[in-house]
Amino acid sequence: MIILCTLAAIVFAPWLTSYAEQGLGAPGPDRLLAPSAEHVMGTDQLGRDMWARVLFGGRVSVSVALLVVLLAIGIGVPLGIVAGYFGGWVDQIIMRATDVFLAFPPLLLAIFMAALLGNGFGNLVLAIGLGWWPWYTRIARAQVVSLRQRPFVEAAQFMGVGHTRIMARHLAPFVVSPVMVQGTLDLGATILTAAALSFLGLGLAPPTPDWGQIIAEGRAHFPARWWYVTFPGLAIFLVALAFNLLGDSLRDAQKTEGHS
Amino acid sequence: MAYIEIDNLQVVLELATGPLAVVKGVSLAVEKGEIFGIVGESGSGKTMTCTTLLGLTPNVARVSAETLSVGEHNLLDKNWAAVRGREVAMIFQDPASALNPVFTIGAQIDAVLRRHTELNKKARRARLLELLEQVGLPDPLRTAASYPHQISGGMQQRALIAMALSAGANTLIADEPTTALDVTVQAQILALLKSLRDQLGLTILFVSHDLAVISQVCDKVAVMLHGEIVETGPADAVLKSPDHPYTRALLDASPKPGSRGTVLPTVAAQMVLHGGSHA
Amino acid sequence: MGFKVLGKRLLMACVVIFCVSVLTFLATRILPTDPAALYAGPRASTAKIEEARLRLGLDKPLVLQYAQFAGKALTGDFGVSYRTRQPISKDIKKFLPATLELVFIAMLMAVVVGIPLGVLAASKPKGCLDQISRLGAIGMASFPVFWIAMIFQLVFFSWLNWLPLSGQFSRETMLFNPITVVTGFNSIDAILSGNWAALSDVARHLVLPALTLSLYPIALAMRMTRSAMGEVMQEHYITTATAMGLSRREILFRFALKNALPQTITVLGLTFAFSLTGAVLVEVIFAWPGIGSYVTAAILAVDFPVIMAVTLVGTVIYVLVNLLVDLAQASLDPRVALS
Numbered sequence: 001m002i003i004l005c006t007l008a009a010i011v012f013a014p015w016l017t018s019y020a021e022q023g024l025g026a027p028g029p030d031r032l033l034a035p036s037a038e039h040v041m042g043t044d045q046l047g048r049d050m051w052a053r054v055l056f057g058g059r060v061s062v063s064v065a066l067l068v069v070l071l072a073i074g075i076g077v078p079l080g081i082v083a084g085y086f087g088g089w090v091d092q093i094i095m096r097a098t099d100v101f102l103a104f105p106p107l108l109l110a111i112f113m114a115a116l117l118g119n120g121f122g123n124l125v126l127a128i129g130l131g132w133w134p135w136y137t138r139i140a141r142a143q144v145v146s147l148r149q150r151p152f153v154e155a156a157q158f159m160g161v162g163h164t165r166i167m168a169r170h171l172a173p174f175v176v177s178p179v180m181v182q183g184t185l186d187l188g189a190t191i192l193t194a195a196a197l198s199f200l201g202l203g204l205a206p207p208t209p210d211w212g213q214i215i216a217e218g219r220a221h222f223p224a225r226w227w228y229v230t231f232p233g234l235a236i237f238l239v240a241l242a243f244n245l246l247g248d249s250l251r252d253a254q255k256t257e258g259h260s
Numbered sequence: 261m262a263y264i265e266i267d268n269l270q271v272v273l274e275l276a277t278g279p280l281a282v283v284k285g286v287s288l289a290v291e292k293g294e295i296f297g298i299v300g301e302s303g304s305g306k307t308m309t310c311t312t313l314l315g316l317t318p319n320v321a322r323v324s325a326e327t328l329s330v331g332e333h334n335l336l337d338k339n340w341a342a343v344r345g346r347e348v349a350m351i352f353q354d355p356a357s358a359l360n361p362v363f364t365i366g367a368q369i370d371a372v373l374r375r376h377t378e379l380n381k382k383a384r385r386a387r388l389l390e391l392l393e394q395v396g397l398p399d400p401l402r403t404a405a406s407y408p409h410q411i412s413g414g415m416q417q418r419a420l421i422a423m424a425l426s427a428g429a430n431t432l433i434a435d436e437p438t439t440a441l442d443v444t445v446q447a448q449i450l451a452l453l454k455s456l457r458d459q460l461g462l463t464i465l466f467v468s469h470d471l472a473v474i475s476q477v478c479d480k481v482a483v484m485l486h487g488e489i490v491e492t493g494p495a496d497a498v499l500k501s502p503d504h505p506y507t508r509a510l511l512d513a514s515p516k517p518g519s520r521g522t523v524l525p526t527v528a529a530q531m532v533l534h535g536g537s538h539a
Numbered sequence: 540m541g542f543k544v545l546g547k548r549l550l551m552a553c554v555v556i557f558c559v560s561v562l563t564f565l566a567t568r569i570l571p572t573d574p575a576a577l578y579a580g581p582r583a584s585t586a587k588i589e590e591a592r593l594r595l596g597l598d599k600p601l602v603l604q605y606a607q608f609a610g611k612a613l614t615g616d617f618g619v620s621y622r623t624r625q626p627i628s629k630d631i632k633k634f635l636p637a638t639l640e641l642v643f644i645a646m647l648m649a650v651v652v653g654i655p656l657g658v659l660a661a662s663k664p665k666g667c668l669d670q671i672s673r674l675g676a677i678g679m680a681s682f683p684v685f686w687i688a689m690i691f692q693l694v695f696f697s698w699l700n701w702l703p704l705s706g707q708f709s710r711e712t713m714l715f716n717p718i719t720v721v722t723g724f725n726s727i728d729a730i731l732s733g734n735w736a737a738l739s740d741v742a743r744h745l746v747l748p749a750l751t752l753s754l755y756p757i758a759l760a761m762r763m764t765r766s767a768m769g770e771v772m773q774e775h776y777i778t779t780a781t782a783m784g785l786s787r788r789e790i791l792f793r794f795a796l797k798n799a800l801p802q803t804i805t806v807l808g809l810t811f812a813f814s815l816t817g818a819v820l821v822e823v824i825f826a827w828p829g830i831g832s833y834v835t836a837a838i839l840a841v842d843f844p845v846i847m848a849v850t851l852v853g854t855v856i857y858v859l860v861n862l863l864v865d866l867a868q869a870s871l872d873p874r875v876a877l878s
């Protein structure tokens with residue numbers, strides 16, 4: 001439910017506010033207004049409508065999160081399938097690489113990479129994604145290892161089907177469902193990570209709206225102008241909560257499926 | 261009134277697929293000091309019947325009965341704290357998984373002693389060693405300090421019997437206690453149960469699907485089929501001249517138990533018998 | 540556990556730390572930003588930048604540079620901060636205790652609050668407490684730490700005025716009851732020197748940051764304990780214990796929990812990792828003079844050696860904690876311990 005509402009709100013952002021151009025960065029006339037009928041969430045330090053900023057910020061935050069997860073899946077899953085399928089030293093190398101990446105405390109690697117890469121949309125995605133792929137490698141590998149000995153794989157090998165084809169056609173489909181579950185759960189976590197990075201000033205360059213960055217701005221006016229940080233934070237919370245709830249119920253569903 | 265009274269016991273499982281009756285009107289009367297056998301094929305509801313005496317039926321089970329009592333205790337009151345361990349204890353098919361792997365045998369029995377007796381630490385220790393001795397464990401000191409995986413299956417089952425005794429139960433439910441053990445050990449455990457009955461006057465409800473085993477230890481026997489008791493009576497009589505066709509079929513399937521009395525056969529003979537029943 | 544296993548784990552940890560150091564080192568060298576230019580400052584002339592390059596040894600081959608970097612890092616020398624012009628190791632030593640103070644409290648809370656709640660939730664699967672704990676845990680995992688920190692400030696400082704806004708102690712304490720530095724941990728130092736006025740002040744300042752940082756670890760500990768206990772409670776030996784009449788409490792908190800502990804104890808490693816990074820954000824909000832504040836200032840000043848050093852130190856600590864957790868896990872289970 002929350003997800004649908006949020007996604008709808010984000011997609012239709014321009015129609016949900018009369019301050020669309022402020023949402024994208026144009027300054028407005030009245031600064032730091034408290035919430036009122038005209039500005040339900042108040043206005044920010046440049047007089048922009050907070051509701052518009054939050055809506056448009058959602059576009060950025062959610063797309064960062066989606067891209068991070070896609071990037072992580074894009075790197076992680078193929079590596080996992082290859083590691084699981086070939087085993088041996090290929091497996092060893094890939095899995096030791098995941099060990100090294102997972103040795104970093106989660107946010108720290110992202111902070112480090114973001115600091116090195118500098119601000120920008122692509123850099124933010126890259127910085128977070130680089131620390132995230134090993135999880136998918138592990139999931140994909142575990143799945144493939146349990147399938148490798150199955151007759152259909154051996155049959156395919158026997159019939160002379162190429163390795164690439166076996167991996168793409170016969171193994172990849174089995175990896176989809178656990179990866180989907182993890183992906184949904186990770187969307188919540190990546191939204192939080194992205195918000196944390198932009199809060200630290202490692203996200204997007206203004207005037208692009210971004211939840212973490214709006215909160216960072218709002219800190220200068222905190223706690224007097226409480227709405228400045230409260231609403232974007234609430235938005236982050238709701239979206240992260242929605243993805244986490246969805247992921248959790250997907251995982252439960254998968255578990256019971258697995259048991260029967 | 262008999263010591264264990266079960267009258268018209270019904271157990272219905274409320275499953276996602278709908279209600280499933282697994283015990284359909286079972287009635288039993290077991291006298292004090294008796295070893296009462298329940299035989300029947302897998303899934304006939306033997307375990308389910310027994311677990312109603314301890315309130316250990318699964319969450320989805322709905323239990324009802326006209327009478328359900330052990331000794332003084334009316335089990336329909338569900339006052340399980342007064343029953344579990346104090347009055348009725350249970351030992352299971354697979355002793356390896358019935359013991360907690362991360363506590364020593366001594367610690368596990370001690371917990372039961374602490375719960376059910378007023379003994380102080382030193383007295384409990386003495387009682388523990390005495391119990392281990394009583395169930396025929398050769399080196400009580402060492403066994404007490406061992407973790408379950410460090411001792412054999414037979415010793416594990418003995419330890420569980422010691423635990424049941426330590427609670428002070430008068431009634432012991434033994435659910436296929438020897439199925440997971442090999443034949444020589446099986447005979448020893450059966451002998452132990454019998455001697456404990458003789459010494460302590462235990463009442464034992466003995467579940468098995470092995471007629472040969474039943475014929476060795478039981479005074480009376482009930483034959484279960486699809487959640488119902490189809491025949492019941494003194495073990496000798498039922499096994500020598502069965503009334504119900506199902507009992508006859510069971511007997512035919514196992515190698516000539518009727519030709520033996522309740523006397524323990526030699527180990528060698530039993531091995532042959534046992535091997536045959538599995539072929 | 541044999542020494543062989545111990546040795547193997549230690550070796551693995553060393554290899555991982557080595558790779559991590561190579562990775563962090565390479566990252567700073569491969570990327571388009573020029574360390575020499577950064578060192579020389581924003582408006583430095585080309586000559587100045589070249590001079591800096593020579594001084595930093597950036598003209599030498601990468602392998603040599605790494606060897607030099609690693610050799611120094613091993614002796615605890617991470618170079619000089621571009622921003623403070625202080626040796627980084629000195630800065631880290633100064634800021635680390637404040638961070639660890641927060642991290643330890645968060646871990647402690649995870650253990651004393653999260654684990655018991657998880658056990659209780661597991662005692663009645665699908666029960667009321669179980670559902671609440673599940674939702675609560677998901678909720679807590681969805682808060683942006685830095686935001687909830689500010690909301691706490693809003694509520695407990697601005698509205699209720701119960702607790703101080705930020706910092707480690709108030710100005711009065713600093714002026715009239717200064718804390719004698721012994722360990723660098725304020726609360727411990729206050730106790731050691733019997734400075735009770737300061738202690739209560741320090742404790743009041745500690746509440747909000749510690750609470751904020753603890754939320755997620757508590758939720759995590761609760762869920763992990765719950766799921767580990769859920770499996771254990773299905774085991775036959777739990778049925779045996781019940782059949783023998785042991786109390787529910789003893790079964791849950793002694794017999795079952797010890798079996799669930801190996802999984803539960805991994806919580807410690809995870810919460811440690813989280814608190815370490817969460818501390819970065821919490822410290823910024825509460826103006827807590829720890830590593831987090833230090834590294835954030837470094838980020839804004841593009842002070843690479845500091846960022847690199849903190850990443851490295853953080854990772855090494857994390858790897859070591861995980862190693863300890865592994866060892867603790869192995870020693871808890873008699874079946875593993877003996878093989």
Ligand SMILES: Nc1ncnc2c1ncn2[C@@H]1O[C@H](COP(=O)(O)OP(=O)(O)OP(=O)(O)O)[C@@H](O)[C@H]1O
Pocket residue numbers: 273275282300301302303304305306307308309318469
């Ligand atoms: N938790 C449960 N959920 C669903 N069905 C169950 C459950 N427990 C038992 N049953 C069903 O109840 C019936 C009776 O089971 P019970 O365990 O009493 O049989 P049993 O006679 O002890 O068999 P066995 O010799 O295999 O131990 C079986 O058909 C079984 O499938």
Ligand SMILES: [Mg+2]
Pocket residue numbers: 306307308435
């Ligand atoms: Mg059974």
